[in-house]
Structures are given as structure tokens and as C-alpha cells.
Amino acid sequence: MTGRVHKYGDNVNTDEIIPARYLNTTDPNELAAHCMEDIDLEFPKKVRPGDIIVAEQNFGCGSSREHAPIAIKAAGVSCVIAKTFARIFYRNAINIGLPILECPEAVDGISNGDEVEVDLISGKIRNITSGQDFQAKPFPLFMQQLIAAGGLINYARERISSC
Amino acid sequence: MGQTITQKILAAHCGKKSVDPGELINAKVDLVLGNDITAPIAIKEFEKISAADVFDRDKIALVPDHSMPNKDIKSAELAKAMKEFARKHKITNYFEVGRMGIEHTLVPDKGLVLPGDVVIGADSHTCTYGAIGAFSTGVGSTDMAAAMALGEVWLKVPEVIKFVYYGKLQPWVGGKDLILYTIGKIGVDGALYSSMEFTGETISQLPMHGRFTMCNMAIEAGGKNGIIEPDETTLEYIKQRARHVYNVYQSDPDAVYKDVIEIDCSKIEPQVSFPHLPENTKPISEVGDIQIDQAVVGSCTNGRIEDLREAASVLRGRKVHPDVRMIVIPGTQEIYLQAVQEGLAQIFVEAGAVFSTPTCGPCLGGHMGVLAAGERAVATTNRNFVGRMGHVTSEVYLAGPSVAAASAVMGRIASPEEIE
């Protein structure tokens, strides 16, 4: 996948990704219309399908609201690359099938607006704008299985139907 | 090699003798929790699993608290979906408005979580119950859905950071100040992916409400869980409440920690955390002149009866500053009643404060005290992120109940010592 980068700093929190005033809905498209609004008011207007969010440390800290990764995914973002993720956001993203990669070097080597190519299976990240290549940490086996099953719900459905 | 309390609880829930940090396990859960914001998504996902029923109708707790009583039509629809699900699956622990509370105050008070349990909740502050020696952690709605069907959750066994608190607390210093000080020291990602084990003589002396406050905010340092070994104080708290069998675990003397951090509590003043991150802490003596528009005492962090007593002791016979709105919100209906019976409600109302039934309300900027552009609040809540309590240019300062009450009187962030 290839996309244009929207870059943010440290500690982007779930209240910024989707403010609580919009939590009275579970509709992904409605959530996407307000995605990142309190950190970047223009984001919902400027994001294009396939775009990539790149951020520094502790992306997604704060609440457990799954509305956050849902809003990002529904906004059309293809992948989030960060130096580290807050742990609930990390598991939520894997559970709902929003691709995420941890790669500090890539974050340092990518600027806002760069064109970036990502291979999720291998974890290879290529900054097309600068020509630099980076390698993200691969997921542990169990998480690869979750991702391959298409998320936790499919995994649970398989478990239920097999017992 | 010795094991920490967190490792022991997790091992016992995945049928192993021991587990190692980094290991991925499927753990059996003793309680699955959701609220009016997260449960509706979980319910939708649960339907997709096509499970015949929930794994155990006694081991699910559904607590409408965030937008309660329903703040608008959309919130009412979410609450209704949750209620219908509870009815359909005969969920024992569904709490209707008028009988509910803020989930993390209500769940332990009802005895639904006990030492040695594994609890997951679709709410980040589920880590609160570490205060009674349970492993509890916040997850997302999809995790909640899968756990309602399977009775299990996938977890990565965390590394553990041990915090050793020693020294006598100064007046007006409590659990809130200890945890704000700790987060100020290690940062909002200082315990990322890790367990925070709170130990030491100061913790042994700390009453239950202060322990709940500390474990509640483990997530604010990125922690997976906060935990305190059960002792006499814990057993006294659960004595009248316990409804199921429980297991008291303790960390081995030779348990392995990622880090050990010692904190001298005798020097800690009441703490205030400045916008827009909980790590921006300052001692009250260095706060300076910060005028406020609102003071809030409540939330899952500081909505217990002891917190209300502390605020009332400052407000007794005084008036809230003419420029300030003060809002006091007890954690549960029981605490609300207790506050009425003890005369605290009268103190608040006579001082010119709002005294409400339980709700999360302003804590997440939902209702019951939303801030306008540029307004400032001091609050006993746990997050001061951009826009957390309302408009994106509003500001939240975190503190304990006595500072919040003193600030309400003075009209600026103030120490209770400043009030004669």
C-alpha cells in the first residue's frame, strides 16, 4: 500500500483522535467525519483513501474507546506508523484490523506530506519521497494469526463454531 | 525464579505454574465489564460471533454511567441497546440509573471483583481494581465482545515496575498526590506495556480509597495494570462484600522486576497537574496565580465517600467563590445516600455547589459541567487532555479533593492551608 503522510508528535491521545462529544454514536462514517479534529481540524477534509498517519511516542494514549481506531480506519487511513503505541490502542487496532507498525527509525526518517509505501507482511517501509528504506518489528505469531483471521471477531467465531 | 503477584494471577488463569514477561496467553476472566459508550459496540460485535449465549451471565457487568441520566437522544439509544442486551441474556449485573454508580467505584463496592481475579473492562480505568489485589486491565469493545462469548482474553504478560513508597505523608496529601507525583516523575508513557506494583510502608498505611485512586491512574502512565498486594486493609474492605471465592497472592521476595523506583513521600506536597498531560505536575506551592471557572469533585478517581468528606471539611461554613461553579458528584448511589445522611450534601449545597447523582458527566466533557472556550477547571478527575472537559481551548488542572475544594472557595488554584 502507498499513501501520503500526515505526521503528528508525541502522546496523540484518544480524546484528540475522536473527542467525547461524538461518542454518542457508533457509526464509523460519522466518527470519521470528526477524526483527529481536536489536534488537526482540517484532517477529515484533507485525508484521502490510503493515507498514512505517522506519529512519535505513545500514539493513542488515554481511553479505551474503540471509536478511535474505528474513526481512523473509516477515514480511509491505510496504516499508522509510530515509535510506540499506547497498549489499549495497540490491541484495539489489531482486534479491528487497522494496520499499525512500530518503527522509530521510520518515524525519524519520514516528514509530513511524504509519499510512503508499506508492506505489512514483511514490515518493510519505504519513503518514496526520500528513497529511504526501513524495517519495522514483525508481529508475534499469535497476533499474525489474529490479523490473518481478519481480526478478533472472526477468530472468536472460528473458536465458537469449532467447539 | 520468583514471580510477581501479576504473574501468579495470570498463570493461575491460563492453567500454568508460571508465566514469563512477553509471553502471550489466553486467560480465563472472572468479570467482563462495559459501559454505555463501549458496550453498544461490543454488543454489535458479539452478534457477529454467532455465539448461542454469553459465557456466564453472572460474570458480566453492564454499567450505564458515562452519559447518565441520558444526556440526549443518541445516548438514550445506546443505553437502550445495552439494557435490551442485558435483558435478553439475563445479565445479573446490569445497573439501572438510580441504582448505578460510576463503574470503577461501583464494581468493587458491590463485591464483583475480589483478590486474585482477572477482570477486563472496555474502559481504560478498569485498572482500578488492582487496589484489591486483582489483575484488571482496560481493553476495547471487540475484546469485550470476544470475552463475553469465550470467557477468555488474549494478554501479553507484562514486565513489572516496582514502586516503593516510604515516609510519612504531609497534611492534605493522599493517594491522588502520590500517583500524580509518580506520573510526573516517570511520564505518561513511563510504564508503557508494564505493570505498576505499588509497595512500601506508605502504601501499607494508605486507606482503600487512596489505593483505588492510585491504581485507577496507572493507565495515565501507560501501565497495563496497577496492583497492590492484599493486606488487612484489603480484607477488611472485602469482608462484607465478597460473594465468591478468592485467592490472595503475594509477590515472591526474589521476583524479577524491570525496574525498582523508590519514592520518599515525606517531601511530597499536594500536587497539581497542568494542562494538557497528567505528567505536567507541580507541587501546590509552585502553582502561582491560576484563576478558575469551575471546580469538580468526583469521577472514578475521587468520588468515594472519603473524597467527599475531605472536600466537605474544607467547604464547611464557607462559600464557593462568586466566579466559580462547583460540581460535586458521588461515585455511587450508596455514596450519595451516605453523603446525604452524614450532612455532606448540606455542606455542599449551602456553600453554593451543585450536588448530583452519580455520572461520569464532566470528567469526559459529556454533560453536567462542560467548559466553554478558554474556561479553566480544577478537577479531581484523571485526564487533562486537550478538550477533555469541553471546548478545545478550555483547560483542566488535576488535583485531589482538598485542593479542588480550596480552589473553589478562593477562585484560583489554592492549597487548603491557605484557608484559615
Ligand code: SF4
Ligand atoms: S469517571 Fe471519567 S475516567 Fe472514570 S470511567 Fe467515567 S469517564 Fe472514565
